[in-house]
Amino acid sequence: MLRPAEWDQWYGSLELAFGGMPEPAEELALWRELTLFDRWLGTWDGDEVVGTTGAFDFRIAVPGGALVPAAGVTMVGVRPTHRRRGVLRSMMRRQLDDVRAWGEPLAALTASEPDIYGRFGYGPATHQVRAHIDTDRVRLSMPDGADGVRLRLSKPEEARDACEAVYARRVTARPAMLERRPGWEALPLLDAPSRRGDASPLQCVLAEADGRTVGYARYSVRPRPDDAPYGTVLLRDVEALTPAAYAALWRFLFDLDLTNEIVARNRPSDDPLWQLVDDVRRCRLASEDSLHLRLVEVGAALAARTYQAPVDVVFEVEDAFCPWNAGRWRLTGDTKGASCERTEDPADLALSVRELGSAYLGGVSLISLAGAGRVRELREGALHEASVAFGSPVAPWLPHGF
Structure with a gap:
């Protein structure tokens, strides 16, 4: 947890991770004001900050119009001298454990380098x-x-x-x-x-x-x-x-x-x-x-939105980084609501939590992901049923960064 007295040094390390250009005073003042110190993390090597990340306490709109608690992951940086030492992985580990403890079923971020976050379960969910x-x-x-x-x-x-x-x-x-x-x-x-x-x-x-x-x-x-x-x-x-x-x-x-x-x-x-x-x-x-999304709690996240067509499907979910999500989940829902519970029933679709993140807001179809080999249909017809249900009549869109 970051202490207010450490913020200037912490933010200076973040600026170094992004090339060393200082931000205008007006922007620095706003980001400090918006900082939630009990949700900000720093990695230290002696008295030097070498890694940074934080998580805003957002509520994000999901299909059906509900506003769902989501951790807005932000300001992720590793000092150039400390890359490839596991600093980022350790911060992502601690952060997702924290998000789960806070009871927030989703985590979201915008990626300066999109290829980094897939290994932590984030999938690209919106486009701009x-x-x-x-x-x-x-x-x-x-x-x-x-x-x-x-x-x-x-x-x-x-x-x-x-x-x-x-x-x-x-x-x-x-x-x-x-x-x-x-x-x-x-x-x-x-x-x-x-x-x-x-x-x-x-x-x-x-x-x-x-x-x-x-x-x-x-x-x-x-x-x-x-x-x-x-x-x-x-x-x-x-x-x-x-x-x-x-x-x-x-x-x-x-x-x-x-x-x-x-x-x-x-x-x-x-x-x-x-x-x-x-x-x-x-x-x-x-x-x-634009927005990359991760389901921190698969059951709670899938139950928090509605579905534009009736759906009754069992997912076999792979999630090596957050193993509490791994296994089979039965999703049933329609335009009025949904439930998602653990099950021992045979799986209809197999995918990783990353694909669920991409499809969650309705901007990326499960059929498209299956065409790339990232979703496997285990029951004939299940892919079409789920893909239609997960869709959204309005494209998801992140209006501003964070």
Whole structure:
């Protein structure tokens, strides 16, 4: 457990593990404020910190709309002089034991190097899409009601509460979104001048209807060099409660003067924007992994979500790193709820806990994993049954890192 007096040294070791670039003071202050010292770990060699990790106490949306306790694993680093000595493994061992003791059935992280965490049972569960949109060539089709949405510029700090209220209503609508705990409302507003490069300070536009805020977008603008008349809109985030408000916000971003491009670094794979544009190829979409998920308690995790079709299947689960999960589990469930208990019945599907993590939020199909040889069907028809049930009508998406 980390002590407050050790935080500066601990964080300095983390910075060294990631190349040695110091973070802006504003960001350091926020991460210290958000640190849960009884959930933070350090590995020491004498008086030197050589390994770091922590775990936020999140609640994450799962299919069916429940918010499930999850350890948000973060700030994992090993000092370059101490790699390949088992430091990371020992920290992962202690941390997952702690997460189990805390009664949190899930652990989640974003991976700087995705190949590292599979051996600890984490599977890539969501994807994010990057877009570079040519707003000179791409046109939007607007839904009914968009012209009636009022747009208003506001200072980001002054609009914070209104934006957070919109975000809170969106969380349970999409798996993998995180409930914003106290203090986290400051994260989207971080705007250190040293991080901006040649872009403007953060800006905010609110969408209003019937006297209430129904959406927002936060962004900055980067002018082109050499006084060129076109610049780039750098989108931070955009959320809305209605299709009309969502489309109106995007039209605002498309129409900003002296710009001809929008760069959006993190959008859902099924973003409605792709249905509003007339030429998705000129949006230059690229996908990459985002949230990696681990089932810490298989039974509790599988029972915490609902399933979009009736399912009754026995899993043979392999989990060498957390052996309490290994063995057979019978999952029964539907759109109303589920149960998952130990069983001695014959297995229908065989897989590791990593595949369960990938499939858990509905963003990766069990059929796809089986096609890669990572899920084995032991009862004919079980793979299709389970794959359909595990799916989600809305793609899971992590709105921000941690």
